Amino acid sequence: MxxxxxxxxxxxxxxxxxxxxxxxxxxxxxxxxxxxxxxxxxxxxxxxxxxxxxxxxxxxxxxxxxxxxxxxxxxxxxxxxxxxxxxxxxxxxxxxxxxxxxxxxxxxxxxxxxxxxxxxxxxxxxxxxQTNDFGTPGVAEHAIALETPKHAERFHSRLVNACIRAHVQGTDDDPQQVNVAIIGAGATGVELAAELHRAMRTLVSYGLDRIDPERDIRIHLIEAGPRILPALSERIANAAAQLLGRLGIQVRSGTRVTGVTAEGVQLANGEFLPAQLVVWAAGVKxxxxxxxxxxxxxxxxxxxxxxxxxxxxxxxxxxxxxxxxxxxxxxxxxxxxxxxxxxxxxxxxxxxxxxxxxLGQPLRPWQYRDFGSLVSLGEHRTVGNLMGGLIGGNLWVEGLFARAMYVSLYKMHEVAVHGVWKTALGTASRALTRSKEPRVKLH
Missing domain, CATH: 3.50.50.60 (FAD/NAD(P)-binding domain)
Structure with missing residues (x-):
């Protein structure tokens, strides 16, 4: 041949x-x-x-x-x-x-x-x-869906611009607020809300001193269902909701969004929520x-x-x-x-x-093994449950152990793609790089 x-x-x-x-x-x-x-x-x-x-x-x-x-x-x-x-x-x-x-x-x-x-x-x-906007008016024009790195980078650029604008235009007598509305309180929405709470405070600490984080930054997490994290257990959802509340994040469950404009979010109850930044994280298809x-x-x-x-x-x-x-x-x-x-x-x-x-052999069915669910709330806390034969049932986890389990999910992916040694070297390299950079991206 x-x-x-x-x-x-x-x-x-x-x-x-x-x-x-x-x-x-x-x-x-x-x-x-x-x-x-x-x-x-x-x-x-x-x-x-x-x-x-x-x-x-x-x-x-x-x-x-x-x-x-x-x-x-x-x-x-x-x-x-x-x-x-x-x-x-x-x-x-x-x-x-x-x-x-x-x-x-x-x-x-x-x-x-x-x-x-x-x-x-x-x-x-x-x-x-991709994100499912359910045909809600204004989502495509005025909201950002975190589907790709480009979307996420565009949101971050707008976030930095909004903070700089509030710093320059605000005064002690008339401060400018930075309002963020996150629509959809699944894992993406909840993790983003917690991460933004930390990142925005770090960002304004780099010289944007006209912004008082407690007074001028507002993060709204909006969920149409009766509670946040609807796909996860009620215990995980309650723990996450309590922590978000302590961080000052405004959690609105049972609240449906009927439209998004350049100025903010229209709610089904007739209320209009002002927001310079809107993230749509409600539903996928x-x-x-x-x-x-x-x-x-x-x-x-x-x-x-x-x-x-x-x-x-x-x-x-x-x-x-x-x-x-x-x-x-x-x-x-x-x-x-x-x-x-x-x-x-x-x-x-x-x-x-x-x-x-x-090889002409019969194919075998795939059996999903649910190892549980973990939700990272930034540096504040990680909560979730582990399941399967490894732990003999369903185990509630939180704190440093839960954080380690959360990180290990990404490391498993890296090992599958790069192998053990490349993953280890890449992890060490990123740790060294972060030690000499700002704690949050400033541009």
Whole structure:
């Protein structure tokens, strides 16, 4: 067999989306199959770098620098035996087994890559989720959704500008307030509120002395449901609510938002809440273009419906994982919740199943293992519960131990992507860098 025919015979695996699950998957596949010439693996993503999404609220607050934590897809592909293609998937031809990718332009509109197609034998869709604004007027124009590092950086820039404006324009007799409204009190909203409380006080301590944090900074956390953290246990929610209250954060549960304007937030009860900065963190869904993609089954959130094997219900050559997949929770009613730990487990499972599929072996169902939930409230406290065989049930945790468990979730992701030694060296390097920088990003 000549080299061109041999190349054609190699199994082609295309992964769409380089989030937590997608990047871990192509890294595993590249290490096990790509480097050994057993498969041709391609990652397609419209961004050039990966950032762990649960940390976006820290970029927004200025607590961490995205450039230090981001992973270059191009470098990662070179190191781990897969290919990276820039672009956004916009269509799918299941008959030809081709993914359709939109053209890419730079920020000035100059073309980078034309539209192209990528053939596959196995396709994995891991495009994550986006904010669901439920059609609320003004959200797209006046609120920021923390979906990408760019969104988080834009919010932080506006935050710094708002504080500088209040410092310059305010006087002792007429102080200017900085009002932040966070709509949605899930994990993202709660963690952002707590992180902003610390970061904004640190920010104004760098010479913005006309701002009195206790008097001039207001953070409002708004939740339509009866309590914050609706997806987590009531004990975790109550502990978080008590701490937020002690920090002076205005928590409004059972409050529905009917509109967002340039001046603030309109509530269903008729009240108008002034706010210079509005974050929309209420609800998630898969991208709109995924609805009924190429005849694949989707649900009301545009998620691809999958079997327990994580194969889509209408095409066994297409898998889906992460937030864009409606994966059944075996042994319980409903689907697996959209969590980073679920994507981490699914990536490992799909990697092994693709190999079984190549060998003609039957695929095994994926069983979600819930290790509990943790919520970081910045430097103030971490609360949550741990579950599973490791601790023999359900264990309430808080304080330093809970904080260590929270950090370990990110370290598990880093190890899956970079390995143990690179993770250790990167952690040490970031610690040294932070020791000589301001405690919060000032620009």
């Amino acid at each position: 000549n080299s061109s025919k041999a190349s054609e015979a190699i199994h082609r695996i295309v992964v769409i989306g380089g989030g937590a699950g997608g990047l871990e998957l192509v890294t595993r596949l590249g290490n096990k199959l790509g480097r050994k010439g057993r498969a041709h693996i391609t990652l397609i993503d419209k961004a050039r770098t990966h950032f762990w999404k649960p940390h976006l609220h820290e970029i927004a607050a200025g607590s961490i620098d995205v450039n230090i934590h981001a992973t270059s897809y191009l470098a990662q592909s070179h190191w781990h035996g897969f290919r990276y293609g820039i672009g956004e998937m916009v269509g799918l031809d299941r008959v030809k087994k081709e993914v359709q990718v939109a053209p890419v332009h730079d920020d000035e509109g100059v073309p980078i890559t034309p539209a192209y197609t990528r053939a596959y034998d196995t396709l994995v869709i891991a495009t994550g989720s 898969a991208a709109e273009w995924m609805r009924g993609l190429a005849g694949l089954e989707t649900n009301h959130l545009n998620q691809l419906v999958v079997h327990p094997t994580l194969q889509t219900t209408r095409d066994p050559s297409i898998f889906a994982l992460g937030d864009c997949a409606a994966a059944p929770w075996l042994g319980r009613e409903g689907n697996v919740p959209p969590r980073a730990q679920a994507a981490h487990q699914q990536a490992s499972h799909v990697a092994s199943q693709i190999r079984r599929q190549q």
